[in-house]
Amino acid sequence: MAKAGHLDMLVEDWDMVPKYWAEYCQEHRAHPVARLFFYVAGFRGDWKALKQVFNFDRRQGIKNCSLLQVCWKCSATKGSHDVADVACAFTDTRGCARFWADLHTQCPWKYLPAYATLPGFEISAIVPDLLHVWHLGVGRDVLGSSLAIMLSNGVFGPGSAMNKLMEATNRLRRFASSSGYSLRLKKLTKNKLNWKQRCYPELKSSGYDTFVVHQWVMNELHTFPESLPADLIACLWASNHFLSIWTNAGRWLSPAEHANVKEAGKIFTQAYCALAKKAARDQVRLYKVRPKLHLLHHLARQETRKNPHYFATWMDEDGLKKLVKVLKLSDARSAEKRLLQRWLLGLPDAWKQ
Numbered sequence: 532m533a534k535a536g537h538l539d540m541l542v543e544d545w546d547m548v549p550k551y552w553a554e555y556c557q558e559h560r561a562h563p564v565a566r567l568f569f570y571v572a573g574f575r576g577d578w579k580a581l582k583q584v585f586n587f588d589r590r591q592g593i594k595n596c597s598l599l600q601v602c603w604k605c606s607a608t609k610g611s612h613d614v615a616d617v618a619c620a621f622t623d624t625r626g627c628a629r630f631w632a633d634l635h636t637q638c639p640w641k642y643l644p645a646y647a648t649l650p651g652f653e654i655s656a657i658v659p660d661l662l663h664v665w666h667l668g669v670g671r672d673v674l675g676s677s678l679a680i681m682l683s684n685g686v687f688g689p690g691s692a693m694n695k696l697m698e699a700t701n702r703l704r705r706f707a708s709s710s711g712y713s714l715r716l717k718k719l720t721k722n723k724l725n726w727k728q729r730c731y732p733e734l735k736s737s738g739y740d741t742f743v744v745h746q747w748v749m750n751e752l753h754t755f756p757e758s759l760p761a762d763l764i765a766c767l768w769a770s771n772h773f774l775s776i777w778t779n780a781g782r783w784l785s786p787a788e789h790a791n792v793k794e795a796g797k798i799f800t801q802a803y804c805a806l807a808k809k810a811a812r813d814q815v816r817l818y819k820v821r822p823k824l825h826l827l828h829h830l831a832r833q834e835t836r837k838n839p840h841y842f843a844t845w846m847d848e849d850g851l852k853k854l855v856k857v858l859k860l861s862d863a864r865s866a867e868k869r870l871l872q873r874w875l876l877g878l879p880d881a882w883k884q
């Protein structure tokens with residue numbers, strides 16, 4: 532039962548368990564009872580959830596905010612306020628950037644959250660959410676800029692923007708169906724890409740579509756290798772590398788996987804920030820840089836071998852979608868009660884599976 536349920540996630544290698552028990556029972560013949568200890572390895576959630584649970588006083592995504600620190604793990608700032616703020620800007624991709632010296636040394640709250648009183652709690656246990664950081668964040672920026680450049684470079688043929696977008700949509704759909712990926716995105720449009728004057732391109736996609744479009748763009752590059760700047764190709768390759776390691780690895784990364792992620796993460800952040808700096812110098816709106824890039828930087832260079840894929844909120848978000856569907860169908864005055872009743876009704880079937 533444990534093997535089929537959530538406990539499966541707690542055991543790194545089930546093949547080791549029988550040997551462990553055999554040896555344990557041999558040693559403790561008189562009392563073959565083991566005392567099991569559990570500890571919290573990590574907290575997960577998007578920024579909003581973590582901020583509410585941990586009373587973070589660091590702000591992210593709030594305009595005209597006097598507090599410009601953007602990270603609960605270190606003292607990185609937005610770098611747009613004053614000299615002190617610029618000195619700790621999160622866009623500093625050097626290994627000796629000033630904010631790394633403060634890693635996990637500051638309390639990112641004014642009021643102590645209840646979870647912080649748990650035995651063994653550490654700030655490092657609060658893990659950035661890969662789904663929001665990459666698939667609904669940085670990944671959208673990288674792919675938005677890539678597609679905007681490809682559309683301008685003639686990769687999708689000559690003609691009007693409308694024709695190019697139609698050609699791109701057709702090729703994307705063909706790629707998705709031949710690779711067995713289900714695509715939610717119906718078609719690529721200027722709005723979907725935020726491809727407008729005075730705006731940064733951003734692919735407004737669902738989390739899974741970000742993955743599919745990433746794979747498709749990499750596939751297009753086989754035919755049009757010259758269509759994107761070398762640094763952007765490096766970004767696409769490096770991000771695909773660390774994402775596929777995380778997706779295919781176990782709960783804990785092996786030392787080789789950990790080292791690989793670190794190196795690919797370094798290539799990605801340095802290349803992306805270099806592209807963004809160049810675009811800013813040339814006054815071109817490409818390569819949006821947002822604080823999520825800094826959280827991705829943390830995930831890639833973390834000292835622990837915890838796999839962030841296991842702390843991503845894919846299932847949580849899917850669950851929320853289902854709950855909201857029920858809530859929308861219920862009367863507002865009794866919505867919470869109806870939701871719980873329906874959930875209880877579904878439980879026996881869920882346990883049967």
Ligand SMILES: [Zn+2]
Nearest residue numbers: 602604605607
């Ligand atoms: Zn940080």
